[in-house]
Amino acid sequence: MKYFAGNYDVAVIGAGHAGIEAALASARLGCKTAIFTINMDAVGNCPCNPSIGGTAKGHLVREIDALGGEMGKTADECFLQSRMLNRGKGPAVHSLRAQIDRRKYSDTMKHKLELQPNLELRQAEIVDIEKSDGGYLLTTKMLAVYECKTVIIATGTYLGGKIFVGEISYESGPDGIFPATELGKSLKKLGLPLRRFKTGTPARVLKSSIDFSDLEVQHGDEPPQPFSYETENLGENKVDCHISWTNDATKQVILENIHRSPLYAGKIEGVGPRYCPSFEDKIMRFKDKPRHQLFIEPCGLNTEEMYLQGMSSSLPEEVQLKFYHTIKGLEHCVIMRPAYAIEYDCVDPLEMNATLEFKSFPGLYGAGQFNGSSGYEEAAAQGLVAGINAALSVLGREQVVFTRDKSYIGTLIDDLVTKGANEPYRMMTSRSEYRLVLRQDNADERLTPLGHEIGLISDERYEKFLKKQEQKKEEIKRLKSTVISPCDAVNNILVSRETSEITTGVRLIDLLKRPQLDYEALKDVDTDRPCLDPNIFEQVEIEIKYEGYIQKQLKQVEQMRKLEEKLLPKSFDYREIKGLRLEAQEKLNKIKPLNIGQASRISGVSPADISVLLIWLAQNK
C-alpha cells in the first residue's frame, strides 16, 4: 500500500555528482530538500576514472567552487596527486587535474549530505513520477509517496542501465549496483522522450600484479595546487602514476576479436562518445597509429585497485586479459574488475531551457548524464545550476541563466540546450570561443559575485574575495609605478632569460609584459614586492602579458552580446517567417531560442536564416 511520506520543496533523484551539487545548493538556499539514492554506498561514486578535473573539466571544477559548490573542496580533501595540465601551452588552456581517493571521496560527500541542514538523504529507488497540483508526486519502490514542488532528475547511468562485456549483457547500474528500471517508463508516460546513450570504463587491475620497473613515472606538481579558492593547505602529493604504451601485438588481439565487441556486433543501440572512445574504437578508427598511450592510476590509499586510463573496452573478459597482457608492465596483470560498456536512458536536452527546467514541465529539472553529458565535472556543474534554479523558483526568485561569455558552465549548458547532444557531451576548451577570458585562474572573478548574489557564497567569503580584488588592483598599480634601473643584477636576469637588456629605467609592468619574464624571474630585483596570495600574482601576470589578446577576445564577447541582446519572442510560430528554410523553421519552433545569439548556434539554422531573422526583427520593431 502506498503511504504519504512527506513533502519537499526540492527532490533530487540520484546522488551522483550532479545530484549532490543540486541537493546541497537547494538546501543551502533554504529549501527543504530530499536526495534519493538507489544505494547508500554509491553516493558520489566515481565508477570510472579515480580523478577529478582535466582539460576544461578542471575549469568547471574551479567555477563550481567559485559559485559555492562542493566538488572542488571534496576533491582537495581526497586528493592523492595533482597536476596542472598544458603548462607550456598558455594560461587559457591550463587545466588542473587531481587523482583522488575514490572511496574517501564517496564517503566524504555522503557525510557532507548527511550533515547539511535542510537536507535529507534517503536510500530509495524512485519508481514513479506524476504531476500533482502542487508539483510532482514521487513514489519509491517501498511505496512511500512524496509530494515535491520541484524535482531534479540526476539518474546518471542508472536509468535503464545495461552492461555489456563481450557476449554477456545484463541489466545493471555501474559497479554491480541495481539499475533504475521502472522510472524510465514513468518518465515516458509523463511525456519525456528518452533515448539510449552508452559509455564505458576500463578494467581495475591488482597493483602487485603490475611490473612498474620499466614504466615511465608521472609525478604530481610541486607544490600541488588546490581546486578550491578556500583550500589553504593541500598537503603533499601522495602517489605517482605510470605511463605505458600499447603495441602491435595489442592491436592484433583487438583486430582478431573485434567481432566479439557488442558495439561492432550491433548489440548496443546507444550512442557512445567520440571523445572518450573505447580502446577497440581507437584501434578501428585510427588503424595507422602504431601505439596508444595509457596511464596506470591508483584508485586510493586503502586499495590495491589500479585504473588503466585509456583502456576502456567492452570486449569479453578473456579478450581483455589477452590484450592487457601484451602491454609492457601488464604482462601478468590480474583483473579485479573487468572493463565494461554501459547503456542507459537519457533525455534530449533540447527539451530544456537554459535554466535546466523542462520547457513543457515547469518545476521538473534535469542534470548530468541524464541530460546527455558525460563526466563527473559536467554532471556536477549542471547539478549545481539545476539545484540553484529549482530553489530559486520555489523561493519565488528569478532563475539564473549562465552565459557563454562568463563561464564554461554557461557554455556547457548553452551547447546542450541549443545544439543538443547526439553523443555524450564532454567539455573541452575548444568548445569555448572565449578561452582567454574564461581561465581557470580567474573563475572567482567571473563567478563569485554571482554566487554571493544567489546566496551560496557567504558574506565572509565574499569579503575575502573583495579584499583579494583590491590587492590585485594595488599590485597592478605598484607594477606601473615601480621603475627598475639598469644594473647588472637586472641585466643578468634578462640575458639568462634570452631577452634584451635595459639601458634606461623600465617600469616593472613593462618587464612583466615580456613573454620570457615572469614574477619568479624578477623576484631578486623586485625588492618591494608585497606578500600576497599566489593566485593574485598569477592573475596579474596573465592579465599583463595577455592584455592585448584578452582585449581582442572581449571585443568578440561584445559582438556576441549584441546578438544576445536581440531578443526573440517566446511564443511565436516561425513558420510565419517565409524566408526561413523549412529546417530552420522546425528547429526554431522546437528550441524557441531566447535571442538571436542563441539562434545562431542552432545546427540547421544557417547564417542566411539568421539574416532573415535579423531583418524580420528590425522590421517588426
Place this chain on the structure above:
Amino acid sequence: MSEKTVAAISTAQGEGGIGVIRISGDDALEIADRIFKNVNGRKITEMKGYTAAFGKICNNGEEIDEAVALVFRAPNSYTGEDVVELSCHGGVFITKQVLRAVLSAGAVPAQAGEFTKRAFLNGKIDLTEAEAVIDIISAKSTSAARAALFAKEGVLRKKINSVKDDLLSLAAHLSAWADYPEEDIAEVTDDMIFDTCNKAITALEKLLSNYDSGQAVKQGIDTVIAGKPNVGKSTLMNLLSGCERSIVTDIPGTTRDIVEDTVVVGDVILRLSDTAGLRETDDTVEKIGVDRARKRLEECGLLLAVFDNSRELDSEDIELLKSAKNVPAVAIINKTDLKQKLDINYISNIISNIVYIAAKSGEGHEELVKAVEKIAGTENLNPSEGILSNERQRLAVSNALSSIKEARDALSLGMTFDAVTVSLEDAISQLLELTGEKASDEIIDRVFHNFCVGK
C-alpha cells in the same frame, strides 16, 4: 518582408529575339492566369513547378502576343517564391505591353535588384552572391561583368575558403593538442604556424592588392583630359569613347567647363572629364573655370596630359606638367603625323608614361589602352583569381590579414599558443563573415543599405 507580387522585364531592353517578363510572389500564378490563355485550356495555377505552357497573352480581352509560360513553384525558383516567366516576342513595345498587362492584373513593378533581394531574403543565395548579382546588373565593362560573374560563381569564395580551411585545420590541431594533453597528438610546432600564417598572408595580400585594380574595373577611374586649346582633347575623347558607345552613360549635372563621359578603355572604366585650359587669365568667369579645372586635376585618379607634337612647349604646357607630378599620368603626344617641334625629353623627365598618337587617324590607340591599363594595375588582373568587389569585403580581408599577422607576431615574440589561437580565430571569423557563413549585425546593415528593405 514585402508580401506583394512583383513583375519586371528581365531581359535587356532592346530589339532582342525574346523578351522575358518575370512575375514573382504569392499571387504570381493567379496573376498569370488572368492574362495568359493556355492553348490546351489548362490553368497555370494547376500546373506543376518546372513545367511550361504555350498560349496567348491578353489584356482586357485584347490579344497582345503569343508566349511560353514557365512555372516555378516556391521554394524552387530563383527568388524562392512562386514565379512565372512569360517569354514573348522581343522588342520594346511588345514586352512593355505584356508587362503592362501583368501589372494591371495585380502585380506591382519590381524595383531594381528586387528579385535578387527576395532571393537573398528567402535564403536562396547568400550575401556574396547577392552582391555579385547587383554588381553584374550595374557592371559597366565586360571585365567588370566578368569579375562579377566569377564572384557569383564563387571564385572569391573558393579563394577565401582555401585560406580559411588552412587556418581552421591549424586551429583544430591546436585545440586537439590542448584538449588532449594525454593522447599523443602530434605537437604543433612554431614552423607549422609560421608556414600556415605566411601562406595565408600572401594569399590575402594578393587579394587586397587586386582590390584597387578591381575598383578600377568596377567603379572606374576619375580621369581628366587636360591640355591647351586645340591640342586635340576632343578628338582624343572621341577616340577613347568610340568603340563602346553603347555602354557609355552621360552623367548630368556638370558645369559648362567640365564635360563628363564614361568610357571603357580595355578593361578599365574611365570617367572622363575634359577641362578648360590652365592659362592665366583676368576674366572672372574664365578664372573660375581654370580654378575648378586645377582642383579637378589635383584630385583625379588619372591624368591624360595632351601635348601638341607640332608646337613648342609653352607656359601652359609647363603649368600642366607641374600638376602632373602628383597624380598618375600619361603624357599623350598628339599630331605625330606633323613635324616635331616639342621638347619630349622635358616631358619624359616628369611623366614616364608617354604615348604617341595621331588622334585623327586613330593611330596609337592600342598603346594608349596599354598605358592606361598599366596605370590602373589591370594589365595582369585576372578576374578568375577572385576580386574583392566592395568595401565590406575589403575590410573583412584586411581585418583578417592583420589578425593573422598578429598571430605570427605573437609567436615570434614568444607568446604561448593560446594567444596565437585568439588571433587565428579572429581571422577565421572575419573570413566567415566575408563568405556569409557567419551572420552579423554589419552584414545586415549592409543589406539595409543595398536593398532598401523597409524598416
